[in-house]
Amino acid sequence: KQEVTQIPAALSVPEGENLVLNCSFTDSAIYNLQWFRQDPGKGLTSLLLIQSSQREQTSGRLNASLDKSSGRSTLYIAASQPGDSATYLCAVGLWNFNKFYFGSGTKLNVKP
Amino acid sequence: DVKVTQSSRYLVKRTGEKVFLECVQDMDHENMFWYRQDPGLGLRLIYFSYDVKMKEKGDIPEGYSVSREKKERFSLILESASTNQTSMYLCASSPAGRSGNTIYFGEGSWLTVV
Numbered sequence: 001k002q003e004v005t006q007i008p009a010a011l012s013v014p015e016g017e018n019l020v021l022n023c024s025f026t027d028s029a030i031y032n033l034q035w036f037r038q039d040p041g042k043g044l045t046s047l048l049l050i051q052s053s054q055r056e057q058t059s060g061r062l063n064a065s066l067d068k069s070s071g072r073s074t075l076y077i078a079a080s081q082p083g084d085s086a087t088y089l090c091a092v093g094l095w096n097f098n099k100f101y102f103g104s105g106t107k108l109n110v111k112p
Numbered sequence: 113d114v115k116v117t118q119s120s121r122y123l124v125k126r127t128g129e130k131v132f133l134e135c136v137q138d139m140d141h142e143n144m145f146w147y148r149q150d151p152g153l154g155l156r157l158i159y160f161s162y163d164v165k166m167k168e169k170g171d172i173p174e175g176y177s178v179s180r181e182k183k184e185r186f187s188l189i190l191e192s193a194s195t196n197q198t199s200m201y202l203c204a205s206s207p208a209g210r211s212g213n214t215i216y217f218g219e220g221s222w223l224t225v226v
Contacts, residue, residue, distance in 0.1 A: 004154075034214060043116075043202055043217035089154070093213065100145075100215055104154040 002027045004092055006103035013080055014111050021075040021106045023090035028068045032093040035064050035075050037086045038105065044089060048075070080110045115139070116218035118203050124224045131190040133221050135203030142208035144186035145215070146170075146178060148199045155202065161186055162208065193225045 003026045013019050023033070032051050036044040048057045048064040050073070056065040063076040073090055087105040094101070119134040137144065143162050147155040147170075157170030159178040167178050175197060179187045186205075190197055200222055206215040 032213070036217075041220070041222070043219045044204075046214045046216070049214050091155075091215075093215075099157075102147075102155040104152060 002092060002094065002101040004090060004101050004103040006090060006106050008106060009104065010107040010109070012109040012111060015080060015082060017080050018076070018078050019080055019108075021077070021088050021108070023073040023075070023103055025071045025092050025101070028071050029095065030068065030092045031095050033066055033073050034091045034093070035073075036089045036091065038089060039086050082110050082112050084108060085110050116203055116205055116216050118218040118221045120221050121219065122222045124226060125193050127194060127225055129193050131193050131223065133188040133201055133203075133223070135186045135188070135218055136184050137205040137216070138184065139205060139207070139216065140183065141205035142183075143206045144180065145204040146176075146186065146188045147202045147204065148172070149202055149220075150199050158188065195225050197223065198225045199223060
């Protein structure tokens with residue numbers, strides 16, 4: 001069974017810092033990988049989707065990379081802002097695209 | 113804009129009650145999902161449906177059932193609520209096909225069973 005791990009579970013940084021969130025998965029036979037943002041008490045919002053044939057995706061200050069062979073993905077956030085404070089989750093989609101496996105998330109706090 | 117709507121945001125129910133959680137999507141998606149989210153455990157799939165009247169068990173289906181009578185609506189049913197079902201429940205939908213699906217979530221339903 002696919003297992004998805006996110007380290008660290010929590011991260012606190014000063015505003016303006018560049019930071020990296022990590023996601024690892026045990027089975028490299030994935031179809032895609034997504035990064036989500038979750039604000040307290042809310043649902044998940046998709047940030048970036050990387051297909052298994054791609055190496056990275058960018059949206060604004062966010063850049064996500066994927067290394068299937070090593071079972072890793074990173075989410076890079078440039079010039080962090082207090083509004084970036086949230087929990088970030090990664091999820092892998094399998095060839096059976098009805099299945100998505102989620103990590104437990106990294107709770108980010110950006111201090112003003 | 114894409115929308116998944118969960119009708120109840122906060123519910124408090126008694127042990128043994130039958131509980132219905134409703135979810136509606138307006139994107140004509142084939143796939144719909146129910147997850148529960150607990151601290152430290154991430155999201156765990158309860159059930160999903162890939163078409164009207166079709167359903168498959170996820171990783172933790174015990175104590176739950178689902179209903180999908182119309183394409184846009186997917187209901188989660190707790191036949192006899194128990195305190196260990198206190199959780200945040202998230203509904204989601206995604207389109208069929210291998211075109212690089214993203215999955216869209218509702219705002220969540222917080223259920224407390226007392």
